[in-house]
Amino acid sequence: MKPAYTPRVQRSHVGQYRPRIDGIEKASGKAKYAGDLMVNCRVPGILYAKVLRSPFPHARIRALDVSQAARLPGVVDVLTFEDPDVASLKLTNAGWTDGVDTLSYERMMWRGFRDRRVLGSHARWVGDEVGAVVAAESEEIAEEALRLIKVDWEVLPFVLDAVDAMAPGAPIVHPELADTNILPEDTVGGADVFVDKGDIDQGLTDADVVVNATTTYHNATQNSLDNWNCLVEWDRDHITVWSNSYEAHQTRMHISEMLEVPLNSVRVVSPYVGGQFGRGDTGDQPFFLFTALLAKRTGRPVWFRHSRRDSFHDGRQHVRYEGTIGAKTDGTVTTLSFRSIGNVGAYADHSMFAIKFAPVEATEVAFAHIPNVRFEARGVYTNKMPACMMRGVGNSQLNLILGRLVDGLAEALNLDPLDVASRNFGHQWEELPDQSLAAVLATGAAKISWKEKRHLPGKGPLIDEVKRRGVGFSFHPGWHAEWQELRRGEVHVTMTVNADCSVTLDAPTVETGTGSNTCNVLGCAEALSFLGIGSGDIHWISTVDTDVSPQDCVQTDSSVSFLQSEVMAAASKEVKAKLLERVAPLLDATAPELDIDAGFVYRRDAVGSRRSLRELLHEASLDPVTVAVSRRPLGTRTGIPFIATFAEVEVNTDTGQVLVLRLVVVNDCGTVMYASGAEAQQIGGQCIALGESLTEEIIYDERTGFPLNFNWIDYKIPTMADMPEIDPVLLEVWRGGGEYGACGIGEGTVTCTPRAVLNAIYNAIGVRIDNIPVKPESVLKALGKAF
Amino acid sequence: MAISVTTQEIVVRPPELELLINGQTYRLDTGSSVPATATLASLLREHFGLTGLKIPCDQGACGACTVIMDGKAVLSCMILAVEAQGHEILTIEGLPSDDSVVKAFAEQSEPGYGTALQCGFCTPGFVMTARALLDRVPSPTMSEIREALSGNICRCGCYAGIAQAVRHASENMAKASTS
Numbered sequence: 001m002k003p004a005y006t007p008r009v010q011r012s013h014v015g016q017y018r019p020r021i022d023g024i025e026k027a028s029g030k031a032k033y034a035g036d037l038m039v040n041c042r043v044p045g046i047l048y049a050k051v052l053r054s055p056f057p058h059a060r061i062r063a064l065d066v067s068q069a070a071r072l073p074g075v076v077d078v079l080t081f082e083d084p085d086v087a088s089l090k091l092t093n094a095g096w097t098d099g100v101d102t103l104s105y106e107r108m109m110w111r112g113f114r115d116r117r118v119l120g121s122h123a124r125w126v127g128d129e130v131g132a133v134v135a136a137e138s139e140e141i142a143e144e145a146l147r148l149i150k151v152d153w154e155v156l157p158f159v160l161d162a163v164d165a166m167a168p169g170a171p172i173v174h175p176e177l178a179d180t181n182i183l184p185e186d187t188v189g190g191a192d193v194f195v196d197k198g199d200i201d202q203g204l205t206d207a208d209v210v211v212n213a214t215t216t217y218h219n220a221t222q223n224s225l226d227n228w229n230c231l232v233e234w235d236r237d238h239i240t241v242w243s244n245s246y247e248a249h250q251t252r253m254h255i256s257e258m259l260e261v262p263l264n265s266v267r268v269v270s271p272y273v274g275g276q277f278g279r280g281d282t283g284d285q286p287f288f289l290f291t292a293l294l295a296k297r298t299g300r301p302v303w304f305r306h307s308r309r310d311s312f313h314d315g316r317q318h319v320r321y322e323g324t325i326g327a328k329t330d331g332t333v334t335t336l337s338f339r340s341i342g343n344v345g346a347y348a349d350h351s352m353f354a355i356k357f358a359p360v361e362a363t364e365v366a367f368a369h370i371p372n373v374r375f376e377a378r379g380v381y382t383n384k385m386p387a388c389m390m391r392g393v394g395n396s397q398l399n400l401i402l403g404r405l406v407d408g409l410a411e412a413l414n415l416d417p418l419d420v421a422s423r424n425f426g427h428q429w430e431e432l433p434d435q436s437l438a439a440v441l442a443t444g445a446a447k448i449s450w451k452e453k454r455h456l457p458g459k460g461p462l463i464d465e466v467k468r469r470g471v472g473f474s475f476h477p478g479w480h481a482e483w484q485e486l487r488r489g490e491v492h493v494t495m496t497v498n499a500d501c502s503v504t505l506d507a508p509t510v511e512t513g514t515g516s517n518t519c520n521v522l523g524c525a526e527a528l529s530f531l532g533i534g535s536g537d538i539h540w541i542s543t544v545d546t547d548v549s550p551q552d553c554v555q556t557d558s559s560v561s562f563l564q565s566e567v568m569a570a571a572s573k574e575v576k577a578k579l580l581e582r583v584a585p586l587l588d589a590t591a592p593e594l595d596i597d598a599g600f601v602y603r604r605d606a607v608g609s610r611r612s613l614r615e616l617l618h619e620a621s622l623d624p625v626t627v628a629v630s631r632r633p634l635g636t637r638t639g640i641p642f643i644a645t646f647a648e649v650e651v652n653t654d655t656g657q658v659l660v661l662r663l664v665v666v667n668d669c670g671t672v673m674y675a676s677g678a679e680a681q682q683i684g685g686q687c688i689a690l691g692e693s694l695t696e697e698i699i700y701d702e703r704t705g706f707p708l709n710f711n712w713i714d715y716k717i718p719t720m721a722d723m724p725e726i727d728p729v730l731l732e733v734w735r736g737g738g739e740y741g742a743c744g745i746g747e748g749t750v751t752c753t754p755r756a757v758l759n760a761i762y763n764a765i766g767v768r769i770d771n772i773p774v775k776p777e778s779v780l781k782a783l784g785k786a787f
Numbered sequence: 788m789a790i791s792v793t794t795q796e797i798v799v800r801p802p803e804l805e806l807l808i809n810g811q812t813y814r815l816d817t818g819s820s821v822p823a824t825a826t827l828a829s830l831l832r833e834h835f836g837l838t839g840l841k842i843p844c845d846q847g848a849c850g851a852c853t854v855i856m857d858g859k860a861v862l863s864c865m866i867l868a869v870e871a872q873g874h875e876i877l878t879i880e881g882l883p884s885d886d887s888v889v890k891a892f893a894e895q896s897e898p899g900y901g902t903a904l905q906c907g908f909c910t911p912g913f914v915m916t917a918r919a920l921l922d923r924v925p926s927p928t929m930s931e932i933r934e935a936l937s938g939n940i941c942r943c944g945c946y947a948g949i950a951q952a953v954r955h956a957s958e959n960m961a962k963a964s965t966s
Contacts, residue, residue: 002899019902023893026907027914028886029839029879036838140824223942225843225851225908274841274908275942308844513906513943680901680945687944712848712940720946721937728901 203335207326226274251283280388358394458766472759515677523565532599558744
């Protein structure tokens with residue numbers, strides 16, 4: 001048996017190791033996802049939509065002839081960019097919101113980058129949805145119709161590399177917006193120099209040692225198994241959308257604002273979703289719009305879905321960071337500065353969130369004690385797949401350089417990098433060393449046997465004549481404490497106590513797998529423990545339906561794990577008061593004279609006998625008691641907890657193969673809401689994190705601009721056989737506000753792993769590799785064995 | 788003079804497809820119900836509503852469409868529906884409600900391994916692959932489990948929990964057979 005975590009406060013429900021509430025439903029194959037509701041035998045008479053995709057990285061449609069396609073038997077409608085329904089749509093962006101809040105067109109987060117035309121005529125990457133969309137009786141007919149569309153393409157020069165795209169004379173990706181590919185400064189992301197604290201040059205003068213480094217984070221993608229889809233019905237003035245979008249109310253807002261129909265005319269239904277990982281789907285994708293228009297024109301339900309290839313649609317920003325750190329000989333950092341160039345691909349979407357917004361948050365909570373800090377960044381358009389949101393957005397790229405600078409500085413000063421980290425990093429509300437950081441580092445170091453296994457770079461023992469082992473780590477501030485979620489507005493929960501004391505819980509959030517549904521049920525059982533019920537007595541509503549559900553708490557920032565439970569804890573008194581008001585007349589008492597414990601009602605003055613609440617409710621009235629509560633997250637600035645990953649690797653110096661032997665993933669959670677779910681996030685995050693470290697990368701043919709591996713045979717996702725032993729470690733050191741004071745951890749579990757692996761590789765072979773993924777050829781090149 | 792000619796009557800009809808799915812026999816008209824290009828995966832989902840299996844990749848790379856054919860785990864997206872003629876197909880809907888593998892996947896919460904599923908989209912494929920493994924090898928070693936399940940992708944990354952669930956299912960089967 002592996003060790004279980006030790007809770008700081010022993011609670012009846014919150015913090016348990018236990019199965020997920022949807023375990024049986026999902027393991028038996030009975031759970032229904034949007035695509036399962038749309039199969040032919042369940043929805044007869046649907047039409048299938050397929051959109052034309054650009055075969056060129058950069059091209060314009062001069063003319064389109066759809067006559068042959070329209071004549072193909074089975075084709076019901078062809079909508080083109082010249083149709084007024086389409087041509088009149090506003091310029092948009094597929095990143096209206098970062099998934100925290102619900103935003104209108106005017107208030108969309110990246111309103112400075114409205115660079116998308118729905119079904120336009122200017123293609124900016126291979127795969128861009130342009131020109132025409134077909135609705136047909138089957139997907140095969142729709143595909144055949146696309147082949148029959150005659151397109152007169154004007155093929156344009158293209159650019160793939162961000163640095164090339166910044167050079168004078170480079171092909172311009174969005175000539176209608178500007179005569180440069182460099183994204184302009186905007187009000188949300190800020191100036192290009194968006195953090196400038198103190199004086200970094202003075203910091204350099206004050207430093208005894210200065211370390212510079214450059215790192216490159218490539219462009220992985222989320223790869224949720226559940227390919228995007230939507231089924232749209234347009235019945236008179238009412239639009240119904242079934243979708244695996246994870247943000248139902250934002251999808252409704254997007255459709256309402258873009259098609260200019262009232263919000264209450266749009267109903268969005270989101271059942272279970274097969275994975276999210278930050279994929280750029282906050283409901284703002286153009287495909288919702290052209291599918292809806294086809295449904296309107298044909299009067300039939302229309303289904304649009306991505307194939308696996310189409311699902312390579314957005315991903316992480318390819319970012320090149322240059323960093324400088326300077327310190328005194330005792331390891332006190334005097335200066336820290338970064339310059340980055342982010343390849344945002346064909347559309348800006350959310351990229352500036354990753355490149356500017358996320359580093360600002362990190363600066364606030366982790367670099368508070370460093371006197372001189374500067375960040376400068378540029379986002380650059382190219383003719384690659386657009387980047388958007390991906391689990392660990394922005395922080396993953398930042399960590400790759402941060403962990404490199406700390407490791408390099410420690411080496412230059414002959415110090416332990418663990419000590420350099422504790423000495424310098426923390427949030428402004430706490431003295432150094434930050435207790436949370438110190439705890440995650442000490443725990444991880446003990447688990448991986450840091451002192452015993454760490455040696456001078458490349459100086460460890462040689463194994464089997466060609467293999468060398470090493471250990472490394474990286475750390476990062478978390479970014480999902482309650483005060484960081486203020487932008488969400490109100491969090492809504494409705495608790496209904498039925499006459500038999502069973503509870504129906506409407507804590508609306510689209511279930512994407514994170515485990516927040518189980519957190520919510522545990523939180524509800526904890527809040528209503530006076531009912532004498534267990535978590536099995538609570539029914540959690542798993543489908544978000546904007547016609548009946550309160551606004552969904554968007555499944556981002558891993559913070560749904562505690563936000564709704566905090567609301568339930570605050571609302572429990574109201575539930576109790578309402579129940580007592582209901583039963584008080586039966587006991588010849590007033591509600592304040594009574595209390596409930598373990599499902600029994602008793603007089604506070606202890607006069608009289610206890611009566612079963614269930615019996616009393618049956619006598620009083622059979623109406624359920626419903627309490628609907630909305631509350632803004634608490635804004636108390638409590639700082640954040642820290643994350644750390646430790647890695648042990650074995651590098652074969654002959655073949656270049658890197659084998660990760662072990663990962664220790666340490667998260668300070670504040671409060672563990674659901675232990676099995678938290679561990680599943682810690683372990684599960686390593687599939688993406690190790691994939692990004694070693695194998696996952698979109699490869700383009702530089703000559704044609706064509707992506708070569710938009711499939712799971714050539715794009716390599718780790719399987720069970722590729723994964724090392726993983727130790728998930730849950731801590732409760734830091735504490736936020738509210739009843740639980742928890743912090744989301746799931747997203748950040750991917751953040752530190754690539755750098756931990758790179759530092760371990762350096763420790764093993766004594767040569768730095770600072771670009772990921774680390775493929776065997778990169779190792780051999782670093783060792784001078786390949787060119 | 789009348790000439791009597793004996794001819795054999797030739798009736799051209801689209802061949803019928805006979806499928807044995809979850810213990811029941813179905814006859815389908817290959818002309819209208821089953822296009823020649825239909826995969827077994829899409830037929831099971833679209834025609835029979837057996838939506839436990841999923842088709843994330845449609846090219847045999849992820850294992851989410853796994854069903855058991857004649858006792859062997861197969862990728863139903865790589866088999867044409869017409870190829871399934873005469874074979875015995877078992878989908879996750881055909882497992883008994885108390886199936887030990889389903890139960891072990893649902894219940895895994897042993898500390899240190901997380902759960903065996905999160906979003907659940909890949910789970911039916913893993914369950915069927917694991918079911919076929921345990922039917923063949925009731926007490927697999929960890930390396931046999933890893934090998935058998937390495938054709939399935941779980942992007943939520945629950946591999947540790949899944950391996951543990953397969954172990955538990957195997958142990959529970961052994962207990963059940965000795966008791």
